[in-house]
Structures are given as C-alpha cells and as structure tokens.
Amino acid sequence: MSSFWVFPGQGAQQPDMLHGLPSHPLTGECLEQASDALNEDVLSLDTPAALQSTRAVQLCLLVSGVACSRVLMAQGNTPDYVAGLSIGAYPAAVVAGALDFADAMRLVALRGELMQNAYPQGYGMTALIGLDQATVESLLAQVNSSSMPVYMANINADNQFVIAGSDQAMAQVAGLAKAQGAAAAKRLAVSVPSHCELLSEPAQILAHAFADVSVKAPTLRYLSGSTARPMLNADKLRDDLAFNMCRIVDWRSTVQTAYERGARLQIELPPGTVLTGLARRIFEQGSAVAFQGARLDTLSALSREEERRHP
Structure with missing residues (x-):
C-alpha cells in the first residue's frame, strides 16, 4: 500500500469542527476519551469564541484528526506513512501507535497554554x-x-x-x-510566533513534561514535518514532538519524501483542504484528496485501488 495521511496545523480550524465530525460510534468514543483525559467537555472548545484560544484550537485539531483516522481505519484502510504540520504531528503520532491518545490530549493542552502564555498578543x-x-x-x-x-x-x-x-x-x-x-x-489565524527560536523556552518546558510520558517506536512510518525524515525510534519521535513548536516546518520536503518513497495517495485529515492543494504539484502521478467534503466510501475505494496497484 502506498498511502500517506497528513494532518493540518493551526490556521485550519473551523467553528463547530468537532460537532461536524462523521456520525459514527468511533467518533463518539473519541470525543468521550478526549473529554475524560482533560476532565472537561471538548465539545465546548469549537465555538468561534473558544477558538480564539491557542489551546482550544490545538486540542480540536488533535481530536478531529484522531477521530476521522479511526473511522477510516475501521473501513479497513491503513496508511503507509503519516505526517503532521506542527500540531498535526500529534494526531499523526497517535495514529502511528507511538503516543497514547489521552497522553496526547494532556500534552497538547499544555503545549497550547505554553505557546499562548509566552506571546499573549502582538x-x-x-x-x-x-x-x-x-x-x-x-x-x-x-x-x-x-x-x-x-x-x-x-x-x-x-x-x-x-x-x-x-x-x-x-x-x-x-x-x-x-x-x-x-x-x-x-x-494567518495563528496568534503565536510558531516554528522559530521565539518558542525555544516553552519547548524546553514541554520536553520536561514529555519525560514522564510513554512514547513508543511508531508502528507506521512517521515522517517528521521538521526534518522530512522518518522517525524510527521513540526517543527521536519524542524530541520531534516536544520541539517542533520552535523548529522550521519543511512541509515541501516532507511531502516530497513520501512521494519519493512510493506514496501515491495523500489523504488530508480534517479540517480543511490546504495540504491537499500543496501536494498536488508533487503528486502529479498520484492523487491528493481531503477527507473533508469527500465520501467515506470514495476514500476507501481510492485506498483499495492504491493497495492493488502497489501491494
């Protein structure tokens, strides 16, 4: 199989994005797990007012990516590669089996708070x-x-x-x-100066929090959005997640790496379609589609076709 699942970063958020998730038992289960991890109702995080908060935005992106991935995987679809742009690295790591979803929720809540508090305005x-x-x-x-x-x-x-x-x-x-x-x-609809040295200190604090969390070697091929290289062991992936807030995102090279390694179908998990547009020039001999706006059976058919073509 040669599919590549990608997860968007901050700026892709949309009001009511959690309320608009596919109607599926796995979606409800994911929302419940997310709420339990934070001891708060995550469905309160996707209002226009709530999405003014960096913390709320990042949590909504994590929940949306994991929930829709679980729905896709329940249809028998499994990606060959996963990658996420900035906060998108967290749902990618969860889907790759490297990070427990509840741990990811708590880490992302802290990540959002650290970034928001470091630069509240300006x-x-x-x-x-x-x-x-x-x-x-x-x-x-x-x-x-x-x-x-x-x-x-x-x-x-x-x-x-x-x-x-x-x-x-x-x-x-x-x-x-x-x-x-x-x-x-x-x-952009981002209120913090991400992916530069201005966030070095918050990244160090997040790295300390990561030290108490179990991170495993990914069971799927996880590509770093910072280095555009596969992260094969737990320690490198832990470092990638903790410090990606203060490192440049090289998304162009990340998509190119997936293509050069044989990926011919990119599926962008919700919300939005920005990463789909960015991939189309590189995926000239393949397909780049967004989950949002597509039928589930269409995405499954595309995945099965890729599996037949590249078993």
Missing part, C-alpha cells in the same frame, strides 16, 4: 505567496532585529512560505514582499 504568523525562498530570506534579514523579531517558519511549497514574529516586523516584511512582486501576504 505576535503571529503571515503567509507569503509568489516569491522564492532566497528572496524571502533576504527580506527577513533586512527586518529581523531584537526589537522587531521575524523568522522563517514554514517552507510549504516552492513559492509559499510562512513567517513568524512580531506584528510590526511581519507587516514590514509583507510590505517589502509586495514591492518585490509577491502575489499575496496574508496574516
């Missing part, structure tokens, strides 16, 4: 579209300073990058980018 992330990497790096070098920090955060495609930093610094880079011919400079 910081965030901005997507730049239409420039090459060298140009974006040059613009960052012009603006970045101790008083106006701004860094490369995500390498999503050859002409799509995300920067992270202070509002003022990002606005300045966005202005320079447009002057250089960028097609767009869009502020």
Whole structure:
C-alpha cells in the first residue's frame, strides 16, 4: 500500500469542527476519551469564541484528526506513512501507535497554554505567496532585529512560505514582499510566533513534561514535518514532538519524501483542504484528496485501488 495521511496545523480550524465530525460510534468514543483525559467537555472548545484560544484550537485539531483516522481505519484502510504540520504531528503520532491518545490530549493542552502564555498578543504568523525562498530570506534579514523579531517558519511549497514574529516586523516584511512582486501576504489565524527560536523556552518546558510520558517506536512510518525524515525510534519521535513548536516546518520536503518513497495517495485529515492543494504539484502521478467534503466510501475505494496497484 502506498498511502500517506497528513494532518493540518493551526490556521485550519473551523467553528463547530468537532460537532461536524462523521456520525459514527468511533467518533463518539473519541470525543468521550478526549473529554475524560482533560476532565472537561471538548465539545465546548469549537465555538468561534473558544477558538480564539491557542489551546482550544490545538486540542480540536488533535481530536478531529484522531477521530476521522479511526473511522477510516475501521473501513479497513491503513496508511503507509503519516505526517503532521506542527500540531498535526500529534494526531499523526497517535495514529502511528507511538503516543497514547489521552497522553496526547494532556500534552497538547499544555503545549497550547505554553505557546499562548509566552506571546499573549502582538505576535503571529503571515503567509507569503509568489516569491522564492532566497528572496524571502533576504527580506527577513533586512527586518529581523531584537526589537522587531521575524523568522522563517514554514517552507510549504516552492513559492509559499510562512513567517513568524512580531506584528510590526511581519507587516514590514509583507510590505517589502509586495514591492518585490509577491502575489499575496496574508496574516494567518495563528496568534503565536510558531516554528522559530521565539518558542525555544516553552519547548524546553514541554520536553520536561514529555519525560514522564510513554512514547513508543511508531508502528507506521512517521515522517517528521521538521526534518522530512522518518522517525524510527521513540526517543527521536519524542524530541520531534516536544520541539517542533520552535523548529522550521519543511512541509515541501516532507511531502516530497513520501512521494519519493512510493506514496501515491495523500489523504488530508480534517479540517480543511490546504495540504491537499500543496501536494498536488508533487503528486502529479498520484492523487491528493481531503477527507473533508469527500465520501467515506470514495476514500476507501481510492485506498483499495492504491493497495492493488502497489501491494
């Protein structure tokens, strides 16, 4: 089989995303387990007001990814590879059998709180579209300073990058980018400066919390969204999860790695379709589809076809 399941990061969240999960016994079981792990009702986390919180967003993304994966797997579908963008690494690790779901819920609750408390206001992330990497790096070098920090955060495609930093610094880079011919400079629905050294201290605190949690070697091929390489043992995967908040995401290379290793079907778990769009250029000889908006039987048929083609 040559399927690759991917899990989106912050910015993909949607109001009522947990209430809109597939009607299936496994979905209800997943919501119950999530609520029990936190001792709170997770269905209260997906309102527009609640989703202003980084903690709520990240928890909703974790629950959504795990619930929909379980529904897909109940239909007899199993991925060859899994990967997640930022917080998406956590549902990927759960699906790969490396991290218990209840432990993941508690760790992600802490992760969201740490990130939110580190930068409660004045910081965030901005997507730049239409420039090459060298140009974006040059613009960052012009603006970045101790008083106006701004860094490369995500390498999503050859002409799509995300920067992270202070509002003022990002606005300045966005202005320079447009002057250089960028097609767009869009502020993302992320209120913290993820994937750069600004989150080094929160990552260290999260790493200490990870020391008390059981992490196993994955039973599926887990690709790091930071290094674009397989994580084969528990210690490397633990490090990858704890520190991915302060490391650049190289999603372009992660998708390329899966394709080069034989993946020909990418399924994007909910919510959203952004990762599907990013994959289509790389998956020219394959298929990239999103769970959201697709029929379950269609996704299962695509998975079976890939299994027949690449047993």
